[in-house]
Amino acid sequence: MHHFIDRRANPKGKSLGNRQRFLERARESIKERVDRSVRDKSIKDGGGIPAEGEKVTIPSRGLKEPRFHHSSKGGRRRHVLPGNKEFVVGDTLKRPQGGAGEGGKQASEDGDGADEFSFTLTRDEYLEILFDGLELPDLVEKATVETETIGTRRAGLTTAGTPNNLNLVRTMRNSLGRRIALQRPSVRSIAELQAEIEELEALPERSKKQESDLEDLRHRLEVLERKRRVVGYIDPLDLRYDTHVPEKIRNSRAVVFCLMDVSGSMQEREKDLAKRFFLLLHLFLTRSYEHTELVFVRHTHHAQEVDEETFFYARETGGTIVSTALEKMKEIVAERYPPDEWNIYGAQASDGENFGNDSARCKALLLEDLLPVCQYYAYVEIVDENAEMLLNNPEAGEDLWQNYRQVKAQAPHFEMQRVSQPSHIYPIFREFFLPKAKGAQNAGG
């Protein structure tokens, strides 16, 4: 009774429950590391989170499984070792660091001695922990758009329909039931009668009784044949058709506009910070929506839509007119992203310098054209590395900052923050998307 069983098709990940329990237990440490890793993440190599997941190392504190075991130090022990080459009895050896032989090995059993614990979070787990507790404040519901049918749904059976929808099984079942109930003569019973008739007809001479039998048989055959004609094999009554009804499926899509100032004043450092921000936003929205598109707009004194590569890596020089980017966004929305079908997000990064009185125009564009169609709009201003004063005082600032402050006063779904270092990005991102206080939510709705 030996046998082989192929278990490869069985679900793997039997230990998923254990893994979730483990992640839950180590959640705080993991969160801390994940937050740090996104802060430190170099974006030179494309940033982002690799598809195969993210390696994290957390302190093994709290993950230890203590057991009673002997200390590796002290006492009298005897170790048997293989491979003696030149020792004779009585030779002495210096005590190795950390105990000798098996004593040392025992002490490091199960985490003791190792202070760190490394493993790999899947991409999903990483993102979940990264965005744990963040949400798009009361915007998701309002923005879920119902678009027209893509598919159909089965909706039971009907008695009318087109031949290609005929449900053969149901039809035949009805037909059989009806034939049994109405006692439709079978082919066999008719054949038997016919055989008997033929037998009698074949006789050279028939007796009187045989004559009458023949008559009788012919009559019965006629009755059966008539009944067969009346009770059809398949009757229109039997027919059943599958029906399908068109279905409206809820389908939400999002587009994220990344607007970046690439004028001469935006150096590598500034662009790096901006990209970190866009990256987080993109990851976050990808998790919230089925379909997310990105539109990259960069601007100097004129704006243009570009691909990702150009957006992040190409360099331009020139003056700065911020409103050109906003104009461009307005234009693209009008062309390709009808607000009743798309969730529209805006993210803008700039060093805050702007031409002349263009900032007032930006304010007008935002308030009149963009904010009414946007779910959320975030502005990040990248300031000098040691601009403590600006960071601590939201009231201080250039023309653009001042105008945006006025925008914020009127639009609850507009947020603005200043950053000067990579480590600022994630905290301000969290701030943007933390669940808003109740009052603010009401104001927004």
Add this chain to the structure above:
Amino acid sequence: MQAGDTVATPMFTGPEWTFQLLEVARDAIEEIALNDLGLDVYPNQIEIISAEQMLDAYSCVGLPLMYQHWSFGKHFARDEALYRTGRQGLAYEIVINSNPCISYNMEENTMAMQTLVMAHAAFGHNHFFKNNYLFQQWTDAAGIHDYLAFAKNYISACEERYGLSAVEEILDAAHALQSQGVFRYGRPPKPTTEELAAMQKVREGYESAQSVLDIWTDATLGQDKLEQIKDEPYSARRKLMNLPQENLLYFLEKHSPVLDPWQCEILRIVRMLAQYLYPQKQTKVMNEGCATFVHYYIINKLFEQGRLTEGAYMEMMHSHTNVVLQPEYDDPRYSGINPYALGFAMMQDIRRICENPTDEDREWFPDFAGDPDWRRVMRDAWANYRDESFIQQFLSPHLIRKFKLFTLADDADQSHLVVSQIHNRSGYRSVRRDLAHSYDLAYLEPDIQVTDADLKGDRELKLTHTVRDGIHLSEEDRDEVLKHLRRLWGYDVSLEAVDAGG
């Protein structure tokens, strides 16, 4: 090759395996295992699994069904990280002491490796599980699957009812005491009829917790009310609670004043599994030695019969050689004595002593040196020993020389280690005794026993650690385990170190 021999054709030629080929190989192996070596095995159930599934199986101490706990997830996460980064390979097989004997083979294995693995696990380990006295006496191969299924369901039902964290707390504490959750020397006291009935009710969930608790405590603790022993309460208590008690989990399960019946049942589950796995801890050298000897014998036989290609044979030998590699103490790869190497060498040596004994062998092993039936000698050894007694009985001077074994005495009072014995005439017996000693779990694991618990008084749980050779407990872990113990006991717990004297 003699002219009269029927030259068999190789069973397979390429690396790819198919179920058909597996069956052919299995039959050929079985023929040799049963009719030549005279092995006696449980029916085999060989399951082909993927690498991911192997990782899954790994993390649950190799058992096919296991309750859920974060520590299994932790081991999974670590093993997976090591495996993915190529720093650790996966075992080619996992085999379970059950009837039928389940072994997992990985799909990534080549046909040659599958053949080796079947000979190793499905026949070598299988025979050992079925015949070694420790497994026979202490484990229930036929019942383990049902018990594991019960345990898994019970614990997940508890999680639903009492919450994940409440269950986790008990499991954490129970796991911390797992090594102290086995009966080393004697059978557990049989549960009383009342206890059995109470346990049954708890399991089936018929009875409310409170009424079961009453039965439970009355049955186990209430008797001293009747006896009214005043003059010698201490000795009466000890008798009543089976003190001293080495099985801490058992003691807590029966006597903890604060645990609910479901919590006791969880302790019991952890204890039962610890006990089930205990024989494996005691027989690593023998079990691996047996399986390695069996696969080595079988693949050589298959090759002689012309049923393996030279390539397949070389692949198996390469793998075999890696498995039985024993680096010397000063080699950077050295990490203790390799149980595969020692076990395999000892088995080969037993065969040699039977077939070609030297005078020395006749002097040391008069019972079986020159015995024409080495297969029987080997089967007797597999059946009747555990690592410690096996080494004590069978390690020969020949092997001690071959491994160049020596004993290092490590006395903390001395500034240096001293070579106390080497592989020479005057050292053989001591080296053998020292090595055997190092496989004695009773010596390796701390001896901690419950010595008193006055449930009518301060309820302090008193433990005694018997210190041998001046070796104390590792302090940090000790304090952590004591915290868990306090949780399970509900009152103060003290641990006293007593020198065994010497």
